[in-house]
Amino acid sequence: PRTLAGISLPVRISLPDAGLPPALARDPIWRDDLLFTHEGLSGPAALKASLFWEPGMSVQVDLLPETSFRALLDDPQSGRRSPLSLLRQHLPQRLAEALLPPELARRRAAELSRKAREELYEAVHARRFQPSGVADFRKAEVCGGGIDVREVEPRRMESRLLPGLFLIGEMLDVTGLLGGYNLHWAWASGVAAGRAVLS
Template sequence: MQVYDVVVLGAGAAGMMCAFEAGRRGKRVLLLDHGDRVGRKILISGGGRCNFTNIHAKAENFLSENPHFAKSALAGFTPAEFVALVEKHGIKYHEKTLGQLFCDDSARQIVAMLEKECAEAGVVTRCGVSVGAVRTHVSEARHGAPTFVVETSTGSFECGAVVVATGGLSIPKMGATAFGYELAKQFGHNVIEPRAGLVPLVFGVKDHERWCDLAGVAFDVVARAEMQTQRMLRGAKVPNFKERLLITHRGVSGPAVLQASSYWRPGGTVVFDVAPGQEVLRPLQARSSGRDWDALYAALRGVLPQRMAERWVRARADAGAGDWTNAGLEQMERELHAWAVKPDGSEGFVKAEVTVGGVDTNELDARTMESKRVPGLYFIGEVVDVTGWLGGYNFQWAWASGVAAGRALGHGE
Protein backbone atom coordinates (compact mmCIF):
# COMPACT_ATOMS: atom_id res chain seq x y z
CA MET A 1 0.00 0.00 0.00
CA GLN A 2 1.41 3.38 -1.04
CA VAL A 3 1.55 6.00 1.69
CA TYR A 4 0.95 9.76 1.32
CA ASP A 5 0.39 12.58 3.75
CA VAL A 6 -2.66 13.85 1.86
CA VAL A 7 -4.98 12.42 -0.77
CA VAL A 8 -7.13 14.99 -2.58
CA LEU A 9 -10.23 13.63 -4.29
CA GLY A 10 -11.11 15.77 -7.31
CA ALA A 11 -8.71 17.64 -9.59
CA GLY A 12 -10.83 20.68 -10.24
CA ALA A 13 -10.25 24.28 -9.19
CA ALA A 14 -10.44 23.69 -5.42
CA GLY A 15 -8.64 20.36 -5.43
CA MET A 16 -5.66 21.53 -7.47
CA MET A 17 -5.32 24.68 -5.39
CA CYS A 18 -5.34 22.69 -2.15
CA ALA A 19 -2.90 20.11 -3.51
CA PHE A 20 -0.12 22.51 -4.39
CA GLU A 21 -0.59 24.62 -1.26
CA ALA A 22 -0.06 21.48 0.86
CA GLY A 23 2.74 20.29 -1.41
CA ARG A 24 4.56 23.60 -1.11
CA ARG A 25 4.68 23.01 2.63
CA GLY A 26 6.45 19.68 2.33
CA LYS A 27 3.48 17.33 2.30
CA ARG A 28 3.42 14.26 0.06
CA VAL A 29 0.22 14.84 -1.90
CA LEU A 30 -1.71 12.53 -4.22
CA LEU A 31 -4.33 14.21 -6.42
CA LEU A 32 -6.94 11.87 -7.89
CA ASP A 33 -9.69 12.42 -10.45
CA HIS A 34 -12.06 9.98 -12.13
CA GLY A 35 -12.05 11.99 -15.36
CA ASP A 36 -9.53 11.76 -18.14
CA ARG A 37 -7.90 15.09 -17.34
CA VAL A 38 -7.72 17.80 -14.69
CA GLY A 39 -9.73 21.02 -14.63
CA ARG A 40 -12.52 19.97 -16.96
CA LYS A 41 -15.07 22.48 -15.68
CA ILE A 42 -12.46 25.23 -15.74
CA LEU A 43 -11.97 24.62 -19.46
CA ILE A 44 -15.63 25.25 -20.35
CA SER A 45 -16.12 28.20 -18.00
CA GLY A 46 -16.64 31.74 -19.21
CA GLY A 47 -17.23 30.66 -22.79
CA GLY A 48 -13.79 29.02 -22.79
CA ARG A 49 -12.04 32.06 -21.33
CA CYS A 50 -12.59 31.29 -17.62
CA ASN A 51 -14.14 34.00 -15.48
CA PHE A 52 -11.53 33.13 -12.86
CA THR A 53 -12.51 35.57 -10.10
CA ASN A 54 -14.46 38.69 -9.24
CA ILE A 55 -12.58 41.62 -7.74
CA HIS A 56 -15.59 42.49 -5.54
CA ALA A 57 -16.00 39.03 -3.98
CA LYS A 58 -17.06 39.08 -0.34
CA ALA A 59 -19.18 36.88 1.91
CA GLU A 60 -22.45 38.62 1.06
CA ASN A 61 -22.09 37.40 -2.53
CA PHE A 62 -22.54 33.81 -1.37
CA LEU A 63 -25.58 31.75 -0.44
CA SER A 64 -25.39 29.33 2.50
CA GLU A 65 -27.46 28.26 5.46
CA ASN A 66 -24.64 29.89 7.44
CA PRO A 67 -24.01 33.22 5.65
CA HIS A 68 -20.97 33.92 7.83
CA PHE A 69 -19.08 30.70 7.12
CA ALA A 70 -17.27 31.89 3.97
CA LYS A 71 -15.85 35.04 5.59
CA SER A 72 -12.70 33.50 7.02
CA ALA A 73 -11.55 31.66 3.91
CA LEU A 74 -12.36 34.58 1.61
CA ALA A 75 -10.39 36.93 3.85
CA GLY A 76 -7.50 34.48 3.92
CA PHE A 77 -7.13 34.37 0.15
CA THR A 78 -8.42 37.37 -1.77
CA PRO A 79 -9.11 37.98 -5.47
CA ALA A 80 -5.98 40.16 -5.56
CA GLU A 81 -3.89 37.19 -4.43
CA PHE A 82 -5.24 34.98 -7.20
CA VAL A 83 -4.65 37.78 -9.71
CA ALA A 84 -1.05 37.92 -8.50
CA LEU A 85 -0.72 34.21 -9.26
CA VAL A 86 -2.19 34.74 -12.73
CA GLU A 87 0.25 37.60 -13.38
CA LYS A 88 3.16 35.50 -12.10
CA HIS A 89 2.43 33.07 -14.94
CA GLY A 90 2.17 35.84 -17.51
CA ILE A 91 -1.51 35.28 -18.24
CA LYS A 92 -3.19 38.30 -19.79
CA TYR A 93 -6.67 39.11 -18.55
CA HIS A 94 -9.36 41.79 -18.63
CA GLU A 95 -12.35 42.98 -16.62
CA LYS A 96 -15.57 42.42 -18.51
CA THR A 97 -18.35 43.87 -16.33
CA LEU A 98 -19.16 44.12 -12.63
CA GLY A 99 -15.68 43.06 -11.52
CA GLN A 100 -15.57 39.86 -13.58
CA LEU A 101 -12.04 38.92 -14.68
CA PHE A 102 -11.49 36.76 -17.79
CA CYS A 103 -8.44 35.41 -19.58
CA ASP A 104 -7.72 37.32 -22.78
CA ASP A 105 -6.87 34.05 -24.49
CA SER A 106 -8.12 30.76 -23.08
CA ALA A 107 -9.20 28.91 -19.94
CA ARG A 108 -6.48 26.39 -20.82
CA GLN A 109 -3.99 28.90 -19.42
CA ILE A 110 -5.53 28.67 -15.94
CA VAL A 111 -5.46 24.87 -16.04
CA ALA A 112 -1.84 24.91 -17.24
CA MET A 113 -0.96 27.32 -14.44
CA LEU A 114 -2.46 25.02 -11.80
CA GLU A 115 -0.79 21.97 -13.33
CA LYS A 116 2.58 23.71 -13.24
CA GLU A 117 2.12 24.77 -9.62
CA CYS A 118 1.20 21.20 -8.67
CA ALA A 119 4.20 19.77 -10.49
CA GLU A 120 6.58 22.23 -8.85
CA ALA A 121 5.12 21.37 -5.44
CA GLY A 122 5.76 17.67 -5.99
CA VAL A 123 2.08 16.71 -6.24
CA VAL A 124 1.45 13.30 -7.80
CA THR A 125 -1.56 13.61 -10.13
CA ARG A 126 -3.48 10.63 -11.46
CA CYS A 127 -6.52 10.87 -13.72
CA GLY A 128 -8.93 8.14 -14.78
CA VAL A 129 -8.94 6.73 -11.25
CA SER A 130 -12.23 5.70 -9.65
CA VAL A 131 -12.47 5.80 -5.87
CA GLY A 132 -14.31 2.82 -4.48
CA ALA A 133 -14.21 3.50 -0.75
CA VAL A 134 -12.63 5.63 1.93
CA ARG A 135 -12.26 4.18 5.40
CA THR A 136 -10.43 4.91 8.61
CA HIS A 137 -7.53 2.72 9.65
CA VAL A 138 -5.05 2.33 12.50
CA SER A 139 -1.68 2.67 10.81
CA GLU A 140 1.43 0.75 11.80
CA ALA A 141 3.42 3.08 9.53
CA ARG A 142 2.17 5.98 11.63
CA HIS A 143 2.82 4.27 14.96
CA GLY A 144 -0.79 3.38 15.64
CA ALA A 145 -2.21 6.79 14.71
CA PRO A 146 -5.66 6.81 13.07
CA THR A 147 -5.44 7.36 9.34
CA PHE A 148 -7.38 6.76 6.12
CA VAL A 149 -7.28 4.16 3.39
CA VAL A 150 -8.50 5.24 -0.04
CA GLU A 151 -9.40 2.26 -2.20
CA THR A 152 -9.32 2.94 -5.94
CA SER A 153 -9.40 1.24 -9.30
CA THR A 154 -5.58 1.37 -9.34
CA GLY A 155 -4.90 0.21 -5.81
CA SER A 156 -5.17 1.41 -2.23
CA PHE A 157 -3.49 4.43 -0.66
CA GLU A 158 -2.88 5.19 2.99
CA CYS A 159 -2.84 8.80 4.14
CA GLY A 160 -3.12 11.02 7.16
CA ALA A 161 -5.69 13.31 5.59
CA VAL A 162 -8.35 13.15 2.88
CA VAL A 163 -9.62 16.27 1.10
CA VAL A 164 -12.98 15.95 -0.66
CA ALA A 165 -13.05 18.30 -3.66
CA THR A 166 -15.42 16.30 -5.82
CA GLY A 167 -17.77 19.15 -6.72
CA GLY A 168 -21.55 19.11 -6.93
CA LEU A 169 -24.19 17.72 -9.26
CA SER A 170 -24.14 20.44 -11.91
CA ILE A 171 -23.23 19.54 -15.50
CA PRO A 172 -23.36 15.73 -15.23
CA LYS A 173 -21.92 15.36 -18.74
CA MET A 174 -18.66 16.64 -17.23
CA GLY A 175 -18.65 13.74 -14.79
CA ALA A 176 -20.50 15.27 -11.83
CA THR A 177 -21.63 12.72 -9.24
CA ALA A 178 -23.00 12.61 -5.71
CA PHE A 179 -19.85 10.90 -4.42
CA GLY A 180 -18.78 13.76 -2.16
CA TYR A 181 -22.18 13.94 -0.47
CA GLU A 182 -22.28 10.17 0.00
CA LEU A 183 -18.82 10.24 1.56
CA ALA A 184 -19.84 13.05 3.90
CA LYS A 185 -22.89 11.08 5.04
CA GLN A 186 -20.74 7.97 5.52
CA PHE A 187 -18.68 9.90 8.06
CA GLY A 188 -21.75 11.24 9.85
CA HIS A 189 -22.09 14.64 8.19
CA ASN A 190 -25.37 16.36 7.44
CA VAL A 191 -25.85 17.40 3.81
CA ILE A 192 -28.09 20.32 2.91
CA GLU A 193 -30.25 19.05 0.06
CA PRO A 194 -28.46 19.85 -3.23
CA ARG A 195 -30.42 21.72 -5.89
CA ALA A 196 -29.68 23.40 -9.19
CA GLY A 197 -28.33 26.96 -9.01
CA LEU A 198 -27.52 29.60 -11.63
CA VAL A 199 -29.98 27.81 -13.89
CA PRO A 200 -32.65 28.84 -16.45
CA LEU A 201 -36.25 28.71 -15.22
CA VAL A 202 -39.09 26.93 -17.01
CA PHE A 203 -42.62 28.33 -17.43
CA GLY A 204 -45.86 26.51 -16.81
CA VAL A 205 -48.35 26.04 -19.66
CA LYS A 206 -50.09 29.42 -19.35
CA ASP A 207 -46.95 31.56 -19.25
CA HIS A 208 -45.31 29.37 -21.89
CA GLU A 209 -48.15 30.02 -24.34
CA ARG A 210 -48.12 33.74 -23.59
CA TRP A 211 -44.39 34.47 -23.76
CA CYS A 212 -42.20 31.71 -25.17
CA ASP A 213 -42.80 32.43 -28.85
CA LEU A 214 -40.69 35.54 -28.09
CA ALA A 215 -37.62 33.31 -27.59
CA GLY A 216 -34.47 35.33 -28.19
CA VAL A 217 -35.89 38.63 -26.95
CA ALA A 218 -33.68 40.14 -24.23
CA PHE A 219 -33.87 43.28 -22.08
CA ASP A 220 -32.59 44.68 -18.78
CA VAL A 221 -34.53 43.98 -15.60
CA VAL A 222 -34.17 43.89 -11.85
CA ALA A 223 -34.92 40.34 -10.68
CA ARG A 224 -35.73 39.07 -7.22
CA ALA A 225 -36.85 35.67 -5.94
CA GLU A 226 -39.87 36.33 -3.74
CA MET A 227 -40.02 33.03 -1.86
CA GLN A 228 -37.12 31.68 0.14
CA THR A 229 -36.64 29.72 3.35
CA GLN A 230 -35.81 31.95 6.26
CA ARG A 231 -33.92 29.07 7.85
CA MET A 232 -31.61 28.98 4.85
CA LEU A 233 -30.96 32.71 4.86
CA ARG A 234 -31.24 33.30 8.62
CA GLY A 235 -33.05 36.54 8.00
CA ALA A 236 -30.59 37.77 5.36
CA LYS A 237 -32.07 40.03 2.72
CA VAL A 238 -32.75 38.39 -0.63
CA PRO A 239 -30.75 40.43 -3.16
CA ASN A 240 -32.00 42.17 -6.27
CA PHE A 241 -30.08 41.53 -9.48
CA LYS A 242 -30.01 44.23 -12.17
CA GLU A 243 -28.94 42.43 -15.32
CA ARG A 244 -30.23 40.99 -18.58
CA LEU A 245 -33.28 38.74 -18.99
CA LEU A 246 -33.59 36.42 -21.98
CA ILE A 247 -36.83 34.75 -23.04
CA THR A 248 -36.22 31.15 -24.14
CA HIS A 249 -38.26 28.42 -25.80
CA ARG A 250 -39.03 27.01 -22.34
CA GLY A 251 -39.06 30.03 -20.03
CA VAL A 252 -36.51 32.64 -19.03
CA SER A 253 -32.73 32.79 -18.71
CA GLY A 254 -30.01 35.43 -18.87
CA PRO A 255 -27.80 36.70 -16.03
CA ALA A 256 -30.66 38.22 -14.01
CA VAL A 257 -32.64 34.98 -14.05
CA LEU A 258 -29.62 32.79 -13.31
CA GLN A 259 -28.79 34.93 -10.29
CA ALA A 260 -32.33 34.85 -8.92
CA SER A 261 -32.65 31.11 -9.57
CA SER A 262 -30.22 30.24 -6.78
CA TYR A 263 -32.63 31.81 -4.28
CA TRP A 264 -35.79 30.44 -5.89
CA ARG A 265 -37.56 27.39 -4.52
CA PRO A 266 -40.33 25.33 -6.21
CA GLY A 267 -43.69 26.97 -5.60
CA GLY A 268 -42.17 30.41 -5.29
CA THR A 269 -42.26 33.39 -7.63
CA VAL A 270 -39.67 35.55 -9.31
CA VAL A 271 -40.49 39.22 -9.70
CA PHE A 272 -39.04 41.32 -12.52
CA ASP A 273 -38.93 45.09 -12.79
CA VAL A 274 -38.94 45.43 -16.59
CA ALA A 275 -38.35 49.18 -16.53
CA PRO A 276 -35.88 49.70 -13.68
CA GLY A 277 -35.47 53.27 -12.50
CA GLN A 278 -38.00 54.69 -14.93
CA GLU A 279 -41.51 56.12 -14.72
CA VAL A 280 -42.67 54.93 -18.10
CA LEU A 281 -46.30 56.02 -18.06
CA ARG A 282 -45.94 59.40 -16.34
CA PRO A 283 -46.14 61.25 -19.72
CA LEU A 284 -49.57 59.68 -20.36
CA GLN A 285 -50.95 61.53 -17.34
CA ALA A 286 -50.41 64.88 -19.02
CA ARG A 287 -53.66 66.52 -20.16
CA SER A 288 -52.45 66.75 -23.73
CA SER A 289 -51.46 63.08 -23.91
CA GLY A 290 -53.47 60.35 -25.54
CA ARG A 291 -54.71 57.69 -23.17
CA ASP A 292 -55.21 54.48 -25.11
CA TRP A 293 -53.47 51.28 -26.18
CA ASP A 294 -51.48 53.07 -28.88
CA ALA A 295 -50.14 55.55 -26.33
CA LEU A 296 -49.26 52.70 -23.95
CA TYR A 297 -47.41 50.86 -26.73
CA ALA A 298 -45.49 54.00 -27.71
CA ALA A 299 -44.40 54.51 -24.10
CA LEU A 300 -43.31 50.89 -23.72
CA ARG A 301 -41.27 51.03 -26.92
CA GLY A 302 -38.99 53.43 -25.09
CA VAL A 303 -37.94 50.76 -22.58
CA LEU A 304 -38.68 47.35 -24.13
CA PRO A 305 -37.92 45.60 -27.43
CA GLN A 306 -40.74 45.99 -29.95
CA ARG A 307 -42.02 42.42 -29.73
CA MET A 308 -42.03 42.49 -25.94
CA ALA A 309 -43.80 45.86 -25.90
CA GLU A 310 -46.47 44.53 -28.26
CA ARG A 311 -46.96 41.41 -26.16
CA TRP A 312 -47.13 43.37 -22.91
CA VAL A 313 -49.92 45.52 -24.33
CA ARG A 314 -51.80 42.43 -25.52
CA ALA A 315 -51.38 40.72 -22.14
CA ARG A 316 -52.75 43.76 -20.34
CA ALA A 317 -55.69 43.93 -22.72
CA ASP A 318 -56.41 40.21 -22.30
CA ALA A 319 -56.31 40.71 -18.53
CA GLY A 320 -59.05 43.34 -18.76
CA ALA A 321 -56.88 46.40 -18.21
CA GLY A 322 -57.86 49.65 -19.88
CA ASP A 323 -58.63 52.06 -17.07
CA TRP A 324 -57.04 55.23 -18.47
CA THR A 325 -57.59 57.31 -15.34
CA ASN A 326 -54.54 58.45 -13.39
CA ALA A 327 -55.19 55.66 -10.91
CA GLY A 328 -55.40 53.13 -13.74
CA LEU A 329 -52.16 54.36 -15.26
CA GLU A 330 -50.45 54.17 -11.87
CA GLN A 331 -51.60 50.56 -11.54
CA MET A 332 -50.18 49.71 -14.98
CA GLU A 333 -46.93 51.43 -13.95
CA ARG A 334 -46.73 49.25 -10.82
CA GLU A 335 -47.22 46.15 -12.98
CA LEU A 336 -44.22 47.14 -15.10
CA HIS A 337 -42.08 47.14 -11.98
CA ALA A 338 -43.48 43.91 -10.55
CA TRP A 339 -43.98 41.29 -13.27
CA ALA A 340 -44.49 38.23 -11.09
CA VAL A 341 -43.74 34.86 -12.67
CA LYS A 342 -44.30 31.51 -10.97
CA PRO A 343 -41.92 29.10 -12.71
CA ASP A 344 -42.97 25.51 -13.15
CA GLY A 345 -39.40 24.41 -12.44
CA SER A 346 -35.85 24.85 -13.65
CA GLU A 347 -33.70 23.28 -16.37
CA GLY A 348 -32.10 21.19 -13.61
CA PHE A 349 -28.53 20.08 -13.06
CA VAL A 350 -28.01 19.50 -16.80
CA LYS A 351 -28.02 23.27 -17.38
CA ALA A 352 -27.09 24.48 -13.88
CA GLU A 353 -23.74 26.20 -13.50
CA VAL A 354 -23.48 25.35 -9.81
CA THR A 355 -25.03 23.24 -7.07
CA VAL A 356 -26.72 25.02 -4.16
CA GLY A 357 -26.53 23.15 -0.85
CA GLY A 358 -23.98 20.54 0.15
CA VAL A 359 -22.00 19.55 3.22
CA ASP A 360 -23.36 21.40 6.23
CA THR A 361 -20.95 24.18 7.17
CA ASN A 362 -21.92 23.96 10.84
CA GLU A 363 -19.88 20.74 10.92
CA LEU A 364 -16.74 22.26 9.34
CA ASP A 365 -14.04 24.55 10.71
CA ALA A 366 -14.40 27.82 8.78
CA ARG A 367 -10.66 28.54 8.97
CA THR A 368 -9.39 25.17 7.77
CA MET A 369 -12.34 23.35 6.10
CA GLU A 370 -11.64 20.38 8.36
CA SER A 371 -14.48 18.23 9.62
CA LYS A 372 -15.43 18.79 13.23
CA ARG A 373 -16.56 15.17 13.35
CA VAL A 374 -13.61 13.38 11.74
CA PRO A 375 -10.09 14.78 12.24
CA GLY A 376 -8.11 14.72 9.01
CA LEU A 377 -11.17 14.88 6.73
CA TYR A 378 -11.64 18.11 4.75
CA PHE A 379 -14.33 19.39 2.38
CA ILE A 380 -13.68 22.23 -0.10
CA GLY A 381 -15.21 23.90 -3.13
CA GLU A 382 -18.66 23.19 -4.55
CA VAL A 383 -19.31 20.12 -2.39
CA VAL A 384 -19.69 22.51 0.58
CA ASP A 385 -22.90 24.46 1.25
CA VAL A 386 -21.46 27.73 -0.08
CA THR A 387 -22.67 28.97 -3.47
CA GLY A 388 -21.56 32.18 -5.14
CA TRP A 389 -23.29 34.54 -7.50
CA LEU A 390 -22.72 34.45 -11.23
CA GLY A 391 -19.54 36.21 -12.33
CA GLY A 392 -16.40 34.56 -10.94
CA TYR A 393 -17.54 34.24 -7.34
CA ASN A 394 -17.65 30.44 -7.32
CA PHE A 395 -14.11 30.21 -8.61
CA GLN A 396 -12.98 32.54 -5.84
CA TRP A 397 -14.62 30.25 -3.29
CA ALA A 398 -12.82 27.28 -4.87
CA TRP A 399 -9.45 29.04 -4.66
CA ALA A 400 -10.03 30.36 -1.14
CA SER A 401 -11.38 27.15 0.40
CA GLY A 402 -8.62 25.15 -1.31
CA VAL A 403 -5.95 27.46 0.06
CA ALA A 404 -7.47 27.35 3.56
CA ALA A 405 -7.32 23.55 3.63
CA GLY A 406 -3.91 23.36 1.94
CA ARG A 407 -2.31 25.73 4.40
CA ALA A 408 -3.89 23.97 7.37
CA LEU A 409 -2.58 20.62 6.11
CA GLY A 410 0.85 22.13 5.65
CA HIS A 411 0.94 23.26 9.24
CA GLY A 412 0.15 19.78 10.55
CA GLU A 413 2.66 17.28 11.88
Protein backbone atom coordinates in the same frame (compact mmCIF):
# COMPACT_ATOMS: atom_id res chain seq x y z
CA PRO B 1 -43.56 32.63 -24.22
CA ARG B 2 -41.47 31.16 -27.03
CA THR B 3 -42.18 34.28 -29.11
CA LEU B 4 -39.91 36.26 -26.74
CA ALA B 5 -36.91 33.94 -27.12
CA GLY B 6 -33.68 35.83 -27.73
CA ILE B 7 -34.73 39.08 -26.04
CA SER B 8 -32.29 40.30 -23.39
CA LEU B 9 -32.65 43.44 -21.27
CA PRO B 10 -31.69 44.94 -17.90
CA VAL B 11 -34.30 44.36 -15.17
CA ARG B 12 -34.92 44.43 -11.44
CA ILE B 13 -35.98 41.04 -10.14
CA SER B 14 -37.17 40.11 -6.65
CA LEU B 15 -38.78 37.31 -4.65
CA PRO B 16 -41.61 38.95 -2.70
CA ASP B 17 -42.54 35.71 -0.90
CA ALA B 18 -39.02 34.73 0.13
CA GLY B 19 -37.86 34.77 3.74
CA LEU B 20 -34.39 35.95 2.81
CA PRO B 21 -31.38 35.88 5.13
CA PRO B 22 -30.87 39.12 7.12
CA ALA B 23 -27.94 40.17 4.91
CA LEU B 24 -30.20 40.21 1.84
CA ALA B 25 -33.51 41.14 3.47
CA ARG B 26 -32.55 44.82 3.38
CA ASP B 27 -32.36 44.79 -0.42
CA PRO B 28 -33.93 41.65 -1.86
CA ILE B 29 -33.78 43.04 -5.39
CA TRP B 30 -31.20 42.09 -7.98
CA ARG B 31 -30.43 44.40 -10.91
CA ASP B 32 -29.00 42.59 -13.89
CA ASP B 33 -29.76 41.29 -17.38
CA LEU B 34 -32.64 38.92 -18.06
CA LEU B 35 -32.70 36.62 -21.09
CA PHE B 36 -35.84 35.06 -22.57
CA THR B 37 -35.15 31.60 -23.97
CA HIS B 38 -37.27 28.93 -25.66
CA GLU B 39 -37.53 27.17 -22.30
CA GLY B 40 -38.07 30.11 -19.96
CA LEU B 41 -35.96 32.80 -18.29
CA SER B 42 -32.19 32.87 -17.94
CA GLY B 43 -29.38 35.39 -17.68
CA PRO B 44 -27.68 36.78 -14.57
CA ALA B 45 -30.88 38.23 -13.06
CA ALA B 46 -32.77 34.93 -13.23
CA LEU B 47 -29.76 32.95 -11.98
CA LYS B 48 -29.33 35.20 -8.94
CA ALA B 49 -33.01 34.99 -8.01
CA SER B 50 -33.06 31.22 -8.57
CA LEU B 51 -30.50 30.78 -5.81
CA PHE B 52 -33.19 31.72 -3.27
CA TRP B 53 -36.31 30.63 -5.15
CA GLU B 54 -38.27 27.63 -3.88
CA PRO B 55 -41.32 25.91 -5.39
CA GLY B 56 -44.48 27.89 -4.70
CA MET B 57 -42.71 31.27 -4.56
CA SER B 58 -43.59 34.00 -7.00
CA VAL B 59 -41.08 36.16 -8.87
CA GLN B 60 -41.56 39.86 -9.56
CA VAL B 61 -39.80 41.63 -12.42
CA ASP B 62 -39.49 45.32 -13.30
CA LEU B 63 -38.89 45.22 -17.05
CA LEU B 64 -38.26 48.95 -17.38
CA PRO B 65 -36.19 49.81 -14.28
CA GLU B 66 -34.69 53.07 -15.47
CA THR B 67 -37.83 54.72 -16.90
CA SER B 68 -41.22 55.28 -15.27
CA PHE B 69 -43.99 54.03 -17.53
CA ARG B 70 -46.43 55.99 -15.38
CA ALA B 71 -44.54 59.22 -16.15
CA LEU B 72 -44.64 58.39 -19.87
CA LEU B 73 -48.42 57.86 -19.72
CA ASP B 74 -48.98 61.03 -17.67
CA ASP B 75 -46.88 63.27 -19.91
CA PRO B 76 -49.29 65.79 -21.57
CA GLN B 77 -47.44 65.33 -24.86
CA SER B 78 -48.31 61.62 -24.79
CA GLY B 79 -52.09 62.15 -24.69
CA ARG B 80 -52.75 61.09 -28.27
CA ARG B 81 -50.36 58.17 -28.23
CA SER B 82 -51.14 54.64 -27.17
CA PRO B 83 -49.42 52.86 -24.27
CA LEU B 84 -48.05 50.37 -26.79
CA SER B 85 -46.41 53.05 -28.95
CA LEU B 86 -44.89 54.65 -25.83
CA LEU B 87 -43.54 51.35 -24.57
CA ARG B 88 -42.10 50.40 -27.97
CA GLN B 89 -39.71 53.34 -27.61
CA HIS B 90 -38.09 51.64 -24.61
CA LEU B 91 -38.57 47.90 -25.05
CA PRO B 92 -38.36 45.47 -27.99
CA GLN B 93 -41.65 45.42 -29.90
CA ARG B 94 -42.36 41.72 -29.24
CA LEU B 95 -41.96 42.24 -25.51
CA ALA B 96 -44.02 45.44 -25.43
CA GLU B 97 -46.88 43.67 -27.20
CA ALA B 98 -46.72 40.68 -24.84
CA LEU B 99 -46.69 42.78 -21.67
CA LEU B 100 -49.67 45.07 -22.11
CA PRO B 101 -53.30 44.01 -21.71
CA PRO B 102 -54.75 43.99 -25.27
CA GLU B 103 -57.80 46.00 -24.27
CA LEU B 104 -55.59 48.88 -23.05
CA ALA B 105 -52.54 48.66 -25.31
CA ARG B 106 -53.91 50.68 -28.25
CA ARG B 107 -56.13 53.21 -26.47
CA ARG B 108 -55.06 56.83 -26.27
CA ALA B 109 -53.17 57.64 -23.10
CA ALA B 110 -55.44 60.64 -22.40
CA GLU B 111 -58.47 58.30 -22.30
CA LEU B 112 -57.07 55.98 -19.66
CA SER B 113 -58.56 55.91 -16.17
CA ARG B 114 -56.36 55.90 -13.08
CA LYS B 115 -57.17 52.21 -12.60
CA ALA B 116 -56.13 51.43 -16.20
CA ARG B 117 -52.87 53.36 -15.75
CA GLU B 118 -52.11 51.39 -12.60
CA GLU B 119 -52.78 48.13 -14.43
CA LEU B 120 -50.38 49.17 -17.20
CA TYR B 121 -47.76 50.27 -14.68
CA GLU B 122 -47.90 46.92 -12.87
CA ALA B 123 -47.73 45.00 -16.16
CA VAL B 124 -44.37 46.64 -16.87
CA HIS B 125 -42.85 47.43 -13.46
CA ALA B 126 -44.32 44.72 -11.20
CA ARG B 127 -44.82 41.69 -13.45
CA ARG B 128 -45.47 38.81 -11.10
CA PHE B 129 -45.54 35.12 -11.96
CA GLN B 130 -44.86 31.73 -10.44
CA PRO B 131 -42.15 29.64 -12.15
CA SER B 132 -42.91 25.99 -12.78
CA GLY B 133 -39.38 25.00 -11.77
CA VAL B 134 -35.68 25.44 -12.48
CA ALA B 135 -33.43 23.92 -15.14
CA ASP B 136 -31.82 20.58 -14.43
CA PHE B 137 -28.29 19.83 -13.21
CA ARG B 138 -26.81 19.89 -16.75
CA LYS B 139 -27.55 23.62 -17.05
CA ALA B 140 -26.75 24.64 -13.48
CA GLU B 141 -24.24 27.43 -12.87
CA VAL B 142 -23.70 26.50 -9.22
CA CYS B 143 -24.79 23.68 -6.91
CA GLY B 144 -26.61 24.13 -3.64
CA GLY B 145 -26.29 21.71 -0.76
CA GLY B 146 -23.37 19.60 0.29
CA ILE B 147 -21.66 18.85 3.59
CA ASP B 148 -22.68 21.11 6.46
CA VAL B 149 -19.92 23.67 7.06
CA ARG B 150 -20.30 23.16 10.82
CA GLU B 151 -18.70 19.76 10.32
CA VAL B 152 -15.50 21.37 8.96
CA GLU B 153 -12.72 23.25 10.75
CA PRO B 154 -12.72 26.52 8.77
CA ARG B 155 -9.02 27.41 8.90
CA ARG B 156 -7.89 24.00 7.69
CA MET B 157 -11.01 22.81 5.78
CA GLU B 158 -10.59 19.51 7.63
CA SER B 159 -13.52 17.34 8.59
CA ARG B 160 -14.32 17.42 12.30
CA LEU B 161 -15.85 13.94 11.93
CA LEU B 162 -13.05 12.29 9.97
CA PRO B 163 -9.64 13.92 10.62
CA GLY B 164 -7.37 13.78 7.59
CA LEU B 165 -10.28 14.37 5.18
CA PHE B 166 -10.24 17.85 3.63
CA LEU B 167 -13.36 19.31 2.01
CA ILE B 168 -13.44 22.32 -0.30
CA GLY B 169 -15.54 24.21 -2.84
CA GLU B 170 -18.92 22.82 -3.85
CA MET B 171 -18.46 19.74 -1.68
CA LEU B 172 -19.63 22.03 1.13
CA ASP B 173 -22.99 23.71 1.61
CA VAL B 174 -21.76 27.11 0.46
CA THR B 175 -23.33 28.86 -2.51
CA GLY B 176 -22.66 32.44 -3.61
CA LEU B 177 -24.40 34.76 -6.03
CA LEU B 178 -23.34 34.80 -9.65
CA GLY B 179 -20.30 36.97 -10.20
CA GLY B 180 -17.21 34.96 -9.32
CA TYR B 181 -18.06 34.32 -5.66
CA ASN B 182 -18.25 30.55 -6.11
CA LEU B 183 -14.93 30.46 -7.95
CA HIS B 184 -13.38 32.58 -5.20
CA TRP B 185 -14.74 30.18 -2.56
CA ALA B 186 -13.36 27.16 -4.45
CA TRP B 187 -9.89 28.69 -4.71
CA ALA B 188 -9.79 30.12 -1.18
CA SER B 189 -10.97 26.91 0.47
CA GLY B 190 -8.54 24.93 -1.72
CA VAL B 191 -5.62 27.13 -0.63
CA ALA B 192 -6.61 26.74 3.04
CA ALA B 193 -6.76 22.95 2.69
CA GLY B 194 -3.50 22.84 0.74
CA ARG B 195 -1.67 24.83 3.40
CA ALA B 196 -3.07 22.56 6.11
CA VAL B 197 -1.91 19.44 4.29
CA LEU B 198 1.60 20.86 3.75
CA SER B 199 2.01 22.20 7.31
